[in-house]
Amino acid sequence: MLSLLIFVGEAVRDAFDPRKNTTKLPSLPNGEQAHLHQDSLINNDNLLAVHDLSVAFHQSGVAHLAVKGVSFHLNKGETLAIVGESGSGKSVTALSILQLLPYPLASHPTGNIYFRQQALLGASPAMIRNIRGNRISIIFQEPMTSLNPLHTIRQQIGEVLFLHKKMSVAQAHTRILELLALVGLPDAEKRLNAYPHQLSGGQRQRVMIAMALANEPDILIADEPTTALDVTIQAQILQLLKQLQQNLQMAMLFITHDLSIVRKFADRVCVMQQGELVEAAETENFFANPQHPYSQRLLNAKPSGKAIAMLPNAPEILSAEQIKVWFPLKQGILQRTTDYIKAVDGVSLRVKAGQTLGIVGESGSGKTTLGLALLRLEKSQGIIRFQNNEIQGLSTAELRPLRCAMQIVFQDPFSSLSPRLSIGQIIGEGLEVHQIGGNVAEREQLIIKVLQEVGLDPDTRHRYPHEFSGGQRQRVAIARAMVLKPKLVILDEPTSALDRSVQAQIIDLLRDLQARYQLAYIFISHDLAVIRALSDEIMVMKAGQVVEQGATNTIFTHPQQPYTKALIAAAFDLEAV
Incomplete structure (x- = not known):
């Protein structure tokens, strides 16, 4: 009986083990076993090799292929960039390397992944644990969804050092400060006890x-690592990663949609479209002579145009x-306020119907x-008027009817979309709260x-946020705001x-909606190309604090402040390379 239970337990375990849900490598016509990039396995510089990798997601008994037979390799000290539209399978491929997909809903019908010629999809859990965070x-x-909301910054970085480096508390403290200084976090000592x-x-x-850099890994997988960074910090981070890569002979798998970074940073480029690898080339050759029509379309796509009149x-x-937003810093047993973080310090502004005010600055600038604060979602001091109504003193109940006319698209769509609601329910929730649409059928049509306006298939309204890529979730967040036809929309890195x-x-799309409904936008971004294309x-x-303000053309052609000049210079440097 005991042996039967063990057998059944092992069978159940294997059924839900992602490493068991793979197929053998295909056979060549001559009967020899197919080898992974046959020459690359022999090459000692080859750290990582992905062969014929497929990824399927199972839903209601149906398997949907997100990645289809992808193969590539990565060498010591090399940077390989994987580019493509959101939903092309870039991140899914990267997560497969460390088996971080939602198994058993995900599986690998074909292929395998090799690290130093060892198969990862067939590896033991102990081996994978040793590799994760240490070797790769x-x-x-x-970051908001991948950082633990209950642990401080000190605890989260320290955990990596305790687990893999066996450091003491004092050693870890010193190393944490070194790492935070390396990545340019201001006031690192004060931030140690902060939560995400x-x-x-x-x-x-x-x-x-x-x-990620705490253990000086052999391979760093960077999935859009500079997405939330302004151009000056972006340049610093890329320079830092490049320096560490040279010092440690670290290889990097760089996943991004920013081709200006790829051109400056990567040695080779792989282009993915709809789960398939459509082109692979040396970076210089790729930008000089892209072969695939999709690659050519990516290279020609740039934010263009100007704000509507x-x-x-x-x-x-x-x-x-x-407007002032000051956060108190408390110390001691009695938690007395000793200082303030002046996140916003005396800012004034005005926005008219049909106007776009672009707000730029480094991360942490406020x-x-x-x-x-402008939407009364953060406590502040100062005077705020919305459609000639003073709203700073309004109660929550008094403010609620105005919420329909003032909307926000948050920076991190995954944390702002409820995982328990379908896309249709998320978008329709505001319609129900504000009683827009006469009945269920009318709301469904809205x-x-x-x-359709934000470029998503209407049939996806029955799916859930975790089934979408990061870019697709961002479009859902935009749709949720726009469906209410607001007068003011604050777009935080949309x-x-x-x-x-x-x-x-x-x-x-934003221009079209603005022209049609005379929407007022406050567009927050670190991407100056986008700001220039949309802002008045x-x-x-x-x-x-506000260091400079003016018309878009004036700011870009004749910036007055050194900080503004540095931002524009860094942006043009990335675009021009």
Whole structure:
């Protein structure tokens, strides 16, 4: 009986083990076993090799192929970039290397992955645990969902050092500060006891990079590592990664939609489309002579155009005077306030109907905090008027009817979309709360229409957020805001997770909606190309204050402040290379 139970237990375990859900390598016509890039396994410089990898996701008894027979290899000290639109299978391929997919819903019908000529998909759990975070590290695309909300920054980076390096508390403390300094986190000593929600998106991304580099891995998988960073910090992080790569002979698998970074940073490029690898080439050759039509389309896609002209008598939608958001720093047993983090310090602005105000600045400059304060989602001091109504003193109940007219698209769509609701329910929730649409059928039609407007298949309204790529989730977040036909929309990095071709589509969409409904936008971004294509006016923030403000063309052609000049120079440097 005991042996039968053991047998059944092993059978159940194997059925749900992702390593058991693979097929043998295909046979060659002459009967010899197919080898993985046959020459690459012999090459000692070859660290990682992916052969004929497929990834299927199972839903309602049906297998959907997200990755189809992908093969590539990675050598010591080399940077391989994988590019493609959101949903092309880039991140799924990367997560397969460390078996971080949602098994058993995910499986590998074909192929295998080799690290130093050892098969990973057939490896023991102990071997995979030893490799994860130690030999192969990963920087995730969405740091808010990958950092533990219950642990401080000190605890999360320290855990890596305790587990793999066996450091003492004192040693770990010193190393944590070194890592945070390397990735450019300001006031690192003060931030050690901060939780993820107390950091900006860019600061959270830097913490993720520090964790990934803690053990000096052989391979670093970087899944959109600079998405949430402004151009100056982006350049610093890329330079840092390149320096560490040279010193440690570390290989990098760089997943991104930003081709300007690829051109400057990568040795080789792989292009993915709809789960397939459509082109692979040396970086210089790829940019000089792309072969596949899809590659050519990616290279030609750039944010373009300019802001639409406002009506001469456009009414003022929002005004703010001397907005301040100060966070107290408490110390001691009695937790007395000893200092303040001045996230926003005396900012004033005005936005009219049909106007786009672009807000730029490095991560932690107060851009997002200002946006939240303007919508009364963050406590602040100062005067805020929305459609000539003073809203700073309104109660929650008094403010609720105005929420329909003021909307926000958050930076991290995965954490702002409920995992328990379908896409249709997420978008339709606002319609129900504000009683828009006469009945269920009319609301369904509004949901279908807005999904089409943001470039998503209406049939996807029955799916859930985890079934979408990062870029697709961002479009869902935009649809949720736009379906209410607001007067003011604050867009917090709405295109940061999107590749250039989709960015252009989203910008065109936002322009079209703005022209049709005379929407007022506050567009928060570190991407100056996007800001230039959409904004009438630009506000530059640093350390919670406005350092420069003016018309878009004036700011780009004749910046006055050194900080503004540095931002523009860094942006043009990435674009021009």
